[in-house]
Amino acid sequence: MKIRPYHHGDLRATLLTLAEDTLRGRGAAELSLRELAREAGVSPAAPSRHFKTKQALLDALAMEGFDRLDEVMTAALHEAGDAFTDRLDRLARAYMSFSVDNAALLELMYSRKHDPDAAEELVAATRRLTGLVNRVIEDGQRRGEVRPGDVDLLVLPLAAALQGLTALLQSGGFSTTQIEQGLTETIAFIQRGYAP
Amino acid sequence: MKIRPYHHGDLRATLLTLAEDTLRGRGAAELSLRELAREAGVSPAAPSRHFKTKQALLDALAMEGFDRLDEVMTAALHEAGDAFTDRLDRLARAYMSFSVDNAALLELMYSRKHDPDAAEELVAATRRLTGLVNRVIEDGQRRGEVRPGDVDLLVLPLAAALQGLTALLQSGGFSTTQIEQGLTETIAFIQRGYAP
């Protein structure tokens, strides 16, 4: 009995889903195209129609990650009030929560070894994200809740603190209460840094 | 003519040196034990005497990295004056400079997929490093130049900011002047966060 026809039908999407499962379970290094093909029930050469190379698949995963992080951050902003401190708090916690749930994916998003053409898309995705944070800072400046200054420069310490905190907490083996405390401390730290 | 005797003599050190060259040139993902063996002029099985697995070699490289970063940070402290602001500035710039010169190595050091036994050593190395920074902060508190508080908590935002800044700058494709500006802004940010 032939469960699967000659044409899989939606191999591209299936590969991405399977890839994210093993990414989440075992990390990017353990990802094998041949294994994905096996799990999808196709021949070892089949994936190459949809992803010319393994890196192309990883790049596609990274793009998906940016899209989802974008949604999460935007949603967090909508739930926040107008005050800068509240917005910053929400953004930081949303980012942190995403990074805890998608550690390996985030690592992939920040990895600097993409194909040249995909790198273009990914840089654009990063800009979209920092653009969102930029607007929050500018808004804070307009409300007089953030000290004046070049926003492109002011955004760096915030982005760095968040990215670094998630990286630290994931590699260090901290407890959940330590993570919570560390996040709260870091947010307070950032608030002080932005205060007029 | 037999240039090399049956026993290589110092294969372990040779492998580490060669490994760091390709790490620097092409990244950790491109590192191949067989290739290293070829470059060292030994059989493919020879490395396994010194590094039971590829990960073991990567772990050894990471340990080397911690030792060197430790030296760099300690030296930076010795060149600094007594004022907290000066010490923080030196530490931050030393870390940044190390991270620019040893991007791939630093990534390895922070990577969270080590062998269980090596992980132990690496966690100890991290503690040694944060211990150094902890002492600087405590010193600042004694001098009244840093606000009071739990040092283990206070150190997190600093470590996060530095780690995150290097990660950002490496993945983003920033210019050297942007890096310099970003670093200066981040240091100022941290100084404000620590001010009493």
Next chain:
DNA sequence: ACCTGAACACCGTTCAAGT
């Protein structure tokens, strides 16, 4: 257009055997 089958040139790791 999408997939298979078979091949190519690689891997990491293991293990008996050599020096």
Next chain:
DNA sequence: ACCTGAACACCGTTCAAGT
């Protein structure tokens, strides 16, 4: 103790050929 030779079970990628 340290290394070789040969083997095993994998990889990613390519390409003619099938549906």
